[in-house]
Amino acid sequence: MxxxxxxxxxxxxxxxxxxxxxxxxxxxxxxxxxxxxxxxxxxxxxxxxxxxxxxxxxxxxxxxxxxxxxxxxxxxxxxxxxxxxxxxxxxxxxxxxxxxxxxxxxxxxxxxxxxxxxxxANDGPCDPACSFPPDLPARPPAPPLGRRAAVAIPTAAEQHESAPIACSLDGSAYGDRIEEWRRLFDGAEVERLPDGGRAARLPADRAAVLAQLIVAEQRCCPFFSFRLTFAGAHVELVAQAPEGAEPLVAALFDQDPSAAGETCPC
Missing domain, CATH: 1.10.1660.10 (Multidrug-efflux Transporter Regulator; Chain: A; Domain 2)
Structure with a gap:
């Protein structure tokens, strides 16, 4: 054996x-x-x-x-x-x-x-006839076409007014979520920011999975803020949180599995 x-x-x-x-x-x-x-x-x-x-x-x-x-x-x-x-x-x-x-x-x-x-195709200003269909759901704007495009989610300061600094996931679900983030960041370039946030650079083909994780994370931790930038063959992510919640952001990026247990607020 x-x-x-x-x-x-x-x-x-x-x-x-x-x-x-x-x-x-x-x-x-x-x-x-x-x-x-x-x-x-x-x-x-x-x-x-x-x-x-x-x-x-x-x-x-x-x-x-x-x-x-x-x-x-x-x-x-x-x-x-x-x-x-x-x-x-x-x-x-x-x-x-x-x-x-x-x-x-x-x-x-x-x-x-x-x-x-x-x-x-009017050359003048938009008028009421140009209005977008009213039955479309409210969604974040898609990135504009071009060499670089960015999608911004509300800042931590804006969300802090209405969102408590607490994760709504229980211990098991939290560990599962942390593992998803770490699989995504495996081999990625990760940088610690002065404010305690994190920045990462990943291959662009991971953007779809990354976007899904961001949406899921906003549901359980709405006090996080994420900024996603598309740059050629790569996608760049910046994640931040209000003062006192920096360890929760670090747990998403850092590759030490023990961080999940140490930082989970559940």
Whole structure:
């Protein structure tokens, strides 16, 4: 039976070593240690990580994966299959709802384009006939076309007036969210700002996932402010928070898994 150090298992499993430490801390990946104190993994641990990764790719949250691992540890393939069927059936229903929502949103976008194309090309100021369709939902403006474009979300100072400095996620969900951020920032350039905020530079192909995380983060921590800038093949993110909440911003960017437990206000 093969044995692995943490760097070797990370390479074999295709996940960062920080993720393995996070799984260990969350009780998903028990680990033995050598007499010198080094982590030592086996083929069984490698299979366990691959199982966790597969479950994550199916969109299962950590609390469900933890329960699923309990079934998996029982050694009965039938039980794992039955449990997965139930969980994936729920995921299919959720995905279908999201598809329906996206279709509606796409229809609104198409209607807006049709409306704009039908407007006369007047050289004078806009008049009431140029008004945008009133049935469109309020959404942040899309970045203008060009070499560089920026999307700004309200500043921390503006949000601080009405948003308490407290995360609405519980401990398990908070840890899951932190892991999503750290997977996104794996290998990215991260800079600490003088005010305690963070700046990061990532490949532009991560922009869609980044935008989804920003929206999710604004729901649980509305006192955060984010500024997203598109620059050629990269996207640049600046995240800030009011005084006293800087550790929460740091937890999103910093790669030390223990930060999630230290900074979660729940």
């Amino acid at each position: 093969s044995t692995y150090r943490i760097s070797q298992l990370a390479e074999c499993a295709g996940v960062p070593a920080t993720t393995l430490r996070f799984y260990e801390r969350e009780g998903l990946l028990p680990v033995a240690r050598t007499s010198s104190g080094y982590r030592q993994y086996t083929d069984s641990d490698r299979e366990r990580v691959q199982f966790i990764t597969a479950a994550k790719h199916l969109g299962l949250p950590l609390d469900q994966i933890r329960e699923l691992l309990t079934v998996w540890d029982g050694g009965r393939c039938r039980s794992v299959r039955d449990e997965l069927q139930l969980l994936i059936t729920t995921q299919v229903a959720t995905a279908s709802e999201r598809i329906d929502d996206l279709r509606i949103f796409r229809g609104r976008l198409a209607a807006a384009l049709t409306h704009l194309r039908e407007l006369p």
